[in-house]
Amino acid sequence: MTVSDLKQSYPDSSKPKINWARIEEAEDFANTVKLFRQGKYDEDSFRRYRLQHGAYGTRMTNDYAMVRIKLPAGEIYPYQLEKISQLSEQFSIGSAHFSTRENIQLHWVILEDVSEILRGLAEVGLTSREACGNSVRNVMCSPLSGVCSDEEFDSTPYALATARFFLRNPLSQSLPRKFKFNFTCCEKHGMVRMVDVGLIPQTRDLDGTIQKGFKIFLGGGLGNKSFVGHQLEEFTPEEDLLYTSIAVIRIFDRLGDRKNMARNRMRYLVNDMGWEKFQNLVLKERAIVRATQSVVTHLEVDNTPSIIKRPIRISDESGSSIPDGYARWLKTNTIKQKQSEYYSVFITLEAGDITSNQITALAEIIQEFSSEGHARAGFVQNIALRYVHEDDLPSLYSKLLTVGLAKSGALTMAAPIGCSGTTSCNLALTNSHRLAKEIQRKFLELKLDQDDDLRDSSIKISGCPNACGQHGIATIGFFGGGGRVGKEMYPNYQMSLGGRSDEETTLGATCHRIPAKRVIPVILKIIELFKQNKKSDDTLKDWIHRIVNGKEESYIKSILDMRKALDSFTIPPTKEEDPDFYTDYGSDSSYHTKTGKGECAA
């Protein structure tokens, strides 16, 4: 007997249906890095190659990369998590990061080790291919697709099929710029108007038979300049889904701006051309695609239902007491599914970060509690564990508590988003990542996660205007910059109010510049003003929308009034009075801005 004979093996039913990996890409990556280091590959082509394979550059260094692992439709299986845990310990910082686009990111990886990560990922069917660069990025799907009580049907199989069709497809290997698909379950749970292609499943009755299809939104997106997407047509039948996607990508490929990197996302094309013209172009192109490609191309939509099997409980804890905090957690972290007796449980992380030990624990917890045997990444740097039987919720909570994954507030304002910021991003001006963690800690300390008035509001923070932290669609959004008093600099944030990503998608309105160390007091002040002026059934979100739209009746009637109410927070103290004001979170030396070469356009 040797040790390896006893390796744990997983039954086939707990494995994903699609293998996204190509092992030979690991070898190729290793060789390419060697050639690059020997000077046989120029900087630009190497960067393109690296990004195409999912490795981003890192702040102020050429020695490290960030590897972005795609989770198409957000699906992640226990044995994949175990591998990622191992890889994060071996080649990264012992933690991994769940992003807002259903990727898992490993930071501070030595460039020469990236190929080893690709190799490890290939062992479990995952890839980072086309996770960065000018390609079709990870295809997202709502973490509630399949279980949402408001959905027409489960769009997950369509998201997976779309991801599969475009991955490594010659059609999308050198687009003018990155290209993103978001599928969702319903209007409420998703971000379909802030993406290149957003899709909501819908059905219609055609002479007594129910036809499946989508509401498709095109040309939205967040960034330095953000746009809201337009709906292509009333109803796009499912047979037309692929043709539409191909048509849009072909138009973008042909007409997208390849010269001006700052303006080459598809939304600029749509905006420059005008929606109607673009819409016509798409419909015409689709007719051509349909006519020329119908025989060879179709989406391989696998609609076989997942196996739902409640795991056999190893121990019966029914007699044991339920730990403190359970009710709070139940209220703020779980959603009842359309399947009776089942819940979806959300795990909130601090700005998406999770330790390798927690990832291993999570793998075990999924097997023990999720009747579908895998988990889904969410939209807000979080994780959803679905098909948890209602009777198992208390023991799941206890289990999560023991590994530090039971923080409450997952589905509330107490789960802010923070992009990477100065922890690793070359373009960052502030430590937005840490600020998000600080806000979450404060909110939980004050138990604001339990406040129903705040529940549907959100806080999102970017470390620069590029909007990776999605500040534009937050109820209270921030992006970082530097403030100045004479020769001294301090970290500062531009605050916007009233952004949203639902049916009434709008971008937040600019309100004020708030120094980093005043952000938390300002948020608390806004909440205090709301409490003073709210109507009986009000939520913070509604109140802020009335203010932004000039419809509020109390003394804070407009964004200008709000600005005035917050003025006192923005006056810098002298350095002698408050030296802390002049440092950013996570740093004890004086703040200064420093940026390197950005790769967003690469």
Add this chain to the structure above:
Amino acid sequence: MSQEKTIKTTTDIDSLRSEIRDKSVRVIDVRREEDYKQSHIPTAVNLPLANLLSDDSPERVLKLVNAMGIDDETPVVVYDDTFGALASRVAWTLEYLGHSDVSLLETTFSKWKSLGLENDDKTPEIQSKEHSIHLKPEILATSDYLETSKDKPDVILIDNRERLNYLEQHIPGAISLPYRTLATQDKILRPKDDMKRLLDNRGISGNSEIITYCGSVGTLSGLAYYALKSVGLPNVKLYVRSFKEWKGLEKPIAKQQDANYWDLSAE
């Protein structure tokens, strides 16, 4: 055959079991005494790492080795429950003394036990032996040595601590190879081909002189010492007093500047 033996860095489970049956091996358990007393691999003697480190001068080590019944010819296998790092430090010390046949058990004691393999709580009767001293200074790096040689083009300095600690501070010129990178789920060291590929990618190959170090006493870097030997690299040294001494001596330290990487950690 003897050539083969000197580069053997780990002993697999099956071989160790048969060597124990043949009584042809001395097994050293480097865990704490109370753990050893509860259960250990049959015939193993106990040499807790802390005990060794309290005085690891060659004269003292010689006494310990003699008392464990080890002479120049005795094959020795060392194990721990700390992914091989403590065992490595003990094995290296024997090697430094001049013992040529010492290797690491390929796995940890917990894994051994979880496989249901034999263990007991008996302390064996040991007949003391006479070992010679033939120190091997070529496997040791001191701070002075390191300072003068680290910037030579043919010297590779490797830091085996975790990545964040490395980013925060390290010996200038060192490259980062966290100890976790060296192991697999089941074994303290990767298989040879796997290890070789990994090291090749990092440019750790050929005839360079390689010096490893870690945080304080040369355990994690001891494991790296054996990892490098396992792929046949000929010239490896352990900076046994490691970063703790270096810092204490106020020698130069390098840092990855202008980034708040600690804030990415969920610890």
